[in-house]
Amino acid sequence: MPASSLPRSRAVPKSGPQIAAILFHVMHTGSVQPPAAPRRPSRREVHGDVVDDPYAWMRDKSDPELIAYLEAENAYTDAVTADQADLARAIYDDIDARTQQTDLSVPDFVRHSDGRCYWYYARTEKGLDYASFHRVPATDRDQLPDPNAQPGSIAGEELLLDANLLAAGQDFFALGAFEVSPDGNLLAYAVDTTGDERYSCHFLDLRTSQPLPDVLPEIAAGGCWAGDDAFCYLTMDAAWRPDTVHRHLLGEDGDTVVFHEPDERFWLGVGESRDRRWVLISAGSKTSSETLLLAAGDRTGGPRVVTRRRPGIEYDVEVASDRLYIVHNDQADDFALAQAPLDASSAADWQPLWPGKPGIRLLGVSAYDQALVVSLRRDGLARVVVHPLTDSGDPGPGHEIDFGEPLFHVDADGSEDADTDRIRLSYQSMVTPEQVLEYRLDTGERRVLKQRPVLDHPVLGPYRPEDYVQRREWATAADGTRIPISLIHRADTPLDGSAGCVLYGYGAYEISIAPTFSIARLSLLDRGYVYAIAHVRGGGELGRAWYYDGRLEAKEHSFTDFVACARHLVSAGYTCPDRLAAEGGSAGGLLLGAALNLAPEVFAAAHAAVPFVDALNTILDPELPLTVVEWEEWGDPVHDAAAYHRMKGYTPYENLRPVRYPAILVTTSLNDTRVEVTEPAKWVARLRYDTGATANLALRTELVAGHGGASGRYAGWRDTAFELAWLIWNTPPSGDVAETALSRT
Numbered sequence: 001m002p003a004s005s006l007p008r009s010r011a012v013p014k015s016g017p018q019i020a021a022i023l024f025h026v027m028h029t030g031s032v033q034p035p036a037a038p039r040r041p042s043r044r045e046v047h048g049d050v051v052d053d054p055y056a057w058m059r060d061k062s063d064p065e066l067i068a069y070l071e072a073e074n075a076y077t078d079a080v081t082a083d084q085a086d087l088a089r090a091i092y093d094d095i096d097a098r099t100q101q102t103d104l105s106v107p108d109f110v111r112h113s114d115g116r117c118y119w120y121y122a123r124t125e126k127g128l129d130y131a132s133f134h135r136v137p138a139t140d141r142d143q144l145p146d147p148n149a150q151p152g153s154i155a156g157e158e159l160l161l162d163a164n165l166l167a168a169g170q171d172f173f174a175l176g177a178f179e180v181s182p183d184g185n186l187l188a189y190a191v192d193t194t195g196d197e198r199y200s201c202h203f204l205d206l207r208t209s210q211p212l213p214d215v216l217p218e219i220a221a222g223g224c225w226a227g228d229d230a231f232c233y234l235t236m237d238a239a240w241r242p243d244t245v246h247r248h249l250l251g252e253d254g255d256t257v258v259f260h261e262p263d264e265r266f267w268l269g270v271g272e273s274r275d276r277r278w279v280l281i282s283a284g285s286k287t288s289s290e291t292l293l294l295a296a297g298d299r300t301g302g303p304r305v306v307t308r309r310r311p312g313i314e315y316d317v318e319v320a321s322d323r324l325y326i327v328h329n330d331q332a333d334d335f336a337l338a339q340a341p342l343d344a345s346s347a348a349d350w351q352p353l354w355p356g357k358p359g360i361r362l363l364g365v366s367a368y369d370q371a372l373v374v375s376l377r378r379d380g381l382a383r384v385v386v387h388p389l390t391d392s393g394d395p396g397p398g399h400e401i402d403f404g405e406p407l408f409h410v411d412a413d414g415s416e417d418a419d420t421d422r423i424r425l426s427y428q429s430m431v432t433p434e435q436v437l438e439y440r441l442d443t444g445e446r447r448v449l450k451q452r453p454v455l456d457h458p459v460l461g462p463y464r465p466e467d468y469v470q471r472r473e474w475a476t477a478a479d480g481t482r483i484p485i486s487l488i489h490r491a492d493t494p495l496d497g498s499a500g501c502v503l504y505g506y507g508a509y510e511i512s513i514a515p516t517f518s519i520a521r522l523s524l525l526d527r528g529y530v531y532a533i534a535h536v537r538g539g540g541e542l543g544r545a546w547y548y549d550g551r552l553e554a555k556e557h558s559f560t561d562f563v564a565c566a567r568h569l570v571s572a573g574y575t576c577p578d579r580l581a582a583e584g585g586s587a588g589g590l591l592l593g594a595a596l597n598l599a600p601e602v603f604a605a606a607h608a609a610v611p612f613v614d615a616l617n618t619i620l621d622p623e624l625p626l627t628v629v630e631w632e633e634w635g636d637p638v639h640d641a642a643a644y645h646r647m648k649g650y651t652p653y654e655n656l657r658p659v660r661y662p663a664i665l666v667t668t669s670l671n672d673t674r675v676e677v678t679e680p681a682k683w684v685a686r687l688r689y690d691t692g693a694t695a696n697l698a699l700r701t702e703l704v705a706g707h708g709g710a711s712g713r714y715a716g717w718r719d720t721a722f723e724l725a726w727l728i729w730n731t732p733p734s735g736d737v738a739e740t741a742l743s744r745t
Contacts, residue, residue, distance in 0.1 A: 008392070026108060029717050030251075032079040035072035037685035038065070046620065049648070053617065054689075055682040061670065070670065070681060073699040080698060081726060088718075088725035095717045098463070101126035101454040102151070103383035106424075106436040107136075107144045110416045112184035113228070113276070115231035119145055120180070130163035130711030133178065141422075147450040159205060162188055162339075171704035174728045176221035177201060181378040182276050183228045186212075186250070190219065194704025195671040197240075201233060203250065214250055224272040226279050226296045232258060240625030240673050242268045242620055245281055249299075255375040259303055261290060264628040272296065273319035274367065274418045278670060280317060283309070286632030287511075291317040306340075307347045320367035325353075327364055334357030335543040337365065339394075353395065355584060360544045366414045366423070371441045373412050373423060374398065377512065380472075380484050380541040384412045384425060386441065401439065401446075405429045407470050407486050409514035424449075428517045430470040430531075433463075439462075454519060456545055460526065468525060470515065473536075475561075475568035481549075483561045484541060484690040485568065486515040487532035490525050498734035501530040501575035502727055503566055505595075507538035507558035508587035509633060510547035522721045530574045534562035536591065552635055552643075556650055559594040566602045578604050581731045582662075585609030586707070593652025593683065596661060605663040605730035607723055609673055611713040613652040616644070625673045646736055653683050656690045663730040664695035665723065677701060698726075 004059040042056035047555040058066050103440040107119035117138040122131040136145055136156045145154050160180075167173035176199040177190035180434040187206055190199035201216035201223065220234040222243040229250050234242040246266060251618075258281070261268050265285040272279055279294040281303055288311055290488040292303035306317050306324065314335075317329035319342075330347065336356035340349040356362060363382075365374040374385040387395035403410065413424035413436070421442050440446070473485040493499050502524060506513050513533050521531055535541040538550025538558040550558040566582065569575055582603045584592035589611020596606055612618070620637055622628050635643030648654055657664035664687070668680040684699040702710050710719055 032076060034076050034688060035069060036688070037069055037681075038444055039689070044620075046615070046637070046690065048443050049644070055685050056617070058678045058681050058685075059676075061677060066681070067670075069685075069702040070677070070699075073681075073684070074701060075704075077698040077700045081722070081729075084722075084725045084729045087728060088721045091520075091523045091723035091724050094457065094526075095721065097458055098455050098519050098522065100455055102451070104145075104147050106147050106450045108416065108424075109138055109141055109144070110180070112181040112182075114184065116184055118184065121147075123151060124713075125151060125178075126162045129714055130167055130173065130345070132162040132164065133160045135160060145451070158206075159209075161189055161204070166191060167712070172706070173708075174708075174711055177223045179223060179225055179231075180206070181225050181228050185228065188223060188225070188231050190221065190223065192706075195704065195708075195711070197700075197706055198236070200563075203230075203231075212250065214248065216248060216255075222270060224270055224279060225276070225418040226272075226294070230299070230349050232279055232294075234268055234270055237264075239264070239623060239628065241629060243266070245270050247299075248702070258294060264622075265632060267629055274414075274416070275319070275321065278319050279303070280319070282316075284314070285629065287312055287314070289314045289316070291315065293317075293319075304343075304345065306344055307350075308450070310347075314365060318365050318367050321369065325365050325367055326350055327362055327374065329356075329544070334360055335362035335544075335549075337362060343513050358545070359543050361540060365602060366412055367418065368415070368423070368441065370421060371395075371421050373414070376413050376541065377416070377543070380486075380512075380523075380535060381408060382410050382512075382514065382545050384410055386439075386444075386619065399444070402425065405432065405470075407472060407515040408432070409516050412571075423639060428452075430486065430515045430517060431465040431468045433519075441654050443482075450722055452517070454522075463522070468472055473532075473567040473568065473572065477557070477561050477564045479557075481537070481557075481561070481563055483537075485532050485565050486535065487530055487569075487574070488515075488525065489530040489574075490528075493525075493528060493530065495573045497573050497576040497577055498579075499528050499530050500533060500579045500581070500582045500728065500731045500733040501509045501560075501569055502585045502731075503532045503569060503581055504588075505533055505534040505558075505562045505565070505591050506586075506588040507534075507536040507550055507562070507582060507591045509538075510540035510544070512540045520717070520724065523721075524724055524728070527728055529728070530569070532565070532569060532574070533564050534565035536565070538591075543674060547654070551633060555634070555646070556594075558591055559598055559650065560568055562591055562595045563599045563602060566599070570602075577602055579731045579733060581605040581607065581727045583607045583609075583613065583727070589613055589675070589680075590652065592613055594650050594655070596664075597650075597652055597655045597657060600657075600659055600661045603662040605665070606725060607665045607667070608680065609709075609723075610669060610675045611652075611666065611680050611683070612675050613683040616647040616651040616654060617675070618679065619647065620644075624676070653679070654687060655687060658691060661687065661691055661693060661696070664693070664698070665726050666697075666699045667702075667703040667709070667719070667723065668699070669709060670706045671705060671708065676708040 035093045039054035040057050042053045044051045102125045105122045105123040111117045118135040119138045120135045124131050170193045172195045174192045179188045187204040191203040192199045192335045203212040203214050223233040226232050231248045235244045237243045244260045247258050248255045270283040281292040283290045289308045290309035318325040324340045329335050337354040357556040361377040372387040376383050379681040385398040385400045387398040389740050390396045408429040410500035411426040412510050413426050427435040435451045436449045437446050440680045456462045469491050470488045475483045536558045589608045593613040637644035668677050
């Protein structure tokens with residue numbers, strides 16, 4: 001993708017008089033004024049509280065006036081960020097230069113039911129946005145294809161699917177499923193071409209490369225095979241909640257409903273056991289869960305409940321060859337481990353294996369014939385512990401796999417095959433590019449199968465981890481709680497307040513933000529910046545208690561924690577308020593918006609991505625996607641007056657103050673079903689009206705995209721470069737730091 005394509009061109013729309021007026025004004029005066037959204041009376045009365053919401057009309061995403069307003073904001077944003085184009089182009093060139101664009105994933109070994117074995121892998125090629133998917137026969141597990149092989153150089157390679165061909169002519173493209181049948185003869189794949197996460201599932205005969213006539217429209221992401229001729233998939237209700245599991249028999253009409261979930265708090269998932277004998281159906285709310293097992297070959301019976309749901313009890317099931325492993329929170333907030341017979345049907349069948357320990361969050365287990373692999377989180381970092389099986393088949397004493405860095409992230413990627421002597425680990429840190437490791441279950445030996453390449457920069461030369469420093473800091477919250485911060489900067493960046501800094505936060509759903517590597521982030525660090533992650537309460541970094549202390553009645557801890565982290569970075573000399581930027585997306589956008597209302601003076605700039613900033617109005621509407629399932633996360637303001645007033649007290653949209661806010665960039669997508677475009681559009685309109693913000697406030701909407709933004713890697717790079725350029729432009733480091741960075745870049 002040539003650098004001259006940056007920034008992305010946005011054509012003048014045929015409709016929208018505001019846009020034409022903006023462009024006319026720019027051409028004839030050299031200045032620009034932002035669009036003014038219409039204000040219309042709209043009364044909300046809940047629990048005796050009366051509120052006028054002048055931008056409630058924006059709820060209708062199909063309203064031509066809303067589309068015209070979003071297009072006008074895009075034109076305005078292009079105009080006021082035009083001076084940043086060269087910087088954005090330079091950052092894009094950095095990413096382009098450092099990324100190995102023709103590449104191969106590490107091949108995965110798969111043994112099919114007919115005894116055939118294959119290596120499966122994905123390939124990317126320079127100039128193409130999407131991956132192609134391939135396989136090649138496997139004869140020896142120790143002789144995998146060269147992960148650095150060039151296209152066409154692997155003998156016997158078979159092309160399964162080329163996403164670039166599927167995406168041709170589409171403004172958006174995403175795969176929601178890629179599942180090969182147990183016998184290796186068929187492929188099920190699902191595609192989304194709008195960004196609304198509603199997929200169409202198709203089937204290929206891999207023996208002939210010909211499509212089958214079967215098509216499953218309007219389904220949710222995911223799905224799994226139930227034998228060689230049946231595919232299980234999910235459909236959604238009107239609120240976008242996956243609520244029904246279906247079984248489709250290839251070549252037949254009239255799919256069977258396997259399971260339907262009527263409770264609007266519960267969200268379904270479907271998958272298969274490692275040995276492919278069982279289909280697992282999971283039903284989960286924010287506070288309780290249930291798992292059902294269906295024999296893969298059963299075409300008439302229904303699924304069996306492992307243990308019926310109980311309020312407040314969550315559990316996951318891992319199927320081994322002769323037993324079930326249960327990870328659960330029954331009398332163990334940070335989760336315990338039990339085992340049960342394959343035919344277990346209640347918690348009375350569970351036999352304790354590990355009672356759990358506060359502060360050690362048990363995340364899950366993977367069962368193999370030789371060992372049980374346990375994933376957990378301790379001290380804010382993910383860990384992997386391997387328990388070899390004894391002669392009786394029970395897990396023996398475990399040993400944690402050690403890594404020599406103070407901050408890191410590791411995932412047990414696992415294996416398709418239970419009968420294996422090795423597993424894969426995905427490892428990285430803020431300074432170590434992602435590695436795929438092979439770990440031997442029998443000997444404990446490990447080897448790096450591949451490390452993500454970081455190519456030489458044309459000016460800075462090769463990437464050297466020793467040029468950067470990662471560390472853990474601790475901020476002190478208002479109530480005395482210590483809040484961890486993960487951060488990285490160049491070793492030669494002065495820590496005297498003169499550096500720029502970007503502070504990222506999320507803080508919801510018990511999601512932990514891992515200290516991972518980013519090629520794009522190097523462009524920020526090399527320009528004199530510190531990058532920091534605030535691990536605020538509401539996330540899961542320090543166990544289930546950390547999550548509980550940042551949700552429902554304790555939600556405001558997330559916001560005050562984020563402000564405390566920002567102030568700590570200033571007091572510790574990492575930056576100063578004139579050079580500190582905040583960043584958050586989705587629920588992290590709620591965090592950011594609330595923090596800006598609490599302490600706008602602490603930040604110089606903020607980037608809010610698909611931000612959940614009109615949370616109260618959204619959670620008050622049960623017909624909107626996700627609302628009912630979210631009541632257990634935020635509270636139920638429809639039926640609970642206390643929850644209503646609590647949310648009203650922190651929702652960013654309803655708590656703006658007539659003060660000077662930092663520069664704010666808001667990015668969103670028209671087809672987002674998780675956070676409707678209505679929320680950021682209303683927030684920006686109200687910020688403009690209530691605070692008089694003009695040039696320091698910009699809204700950019702992807703008009704064909706969903707929650708994750710534009711599809712295609714080059715479009716993603718362009719968006720990232722634009723956002724980083726905006727952050728740098730609005731939080732420039734001091735003269736000396738900037739001069740040093742300029743001499744490097």
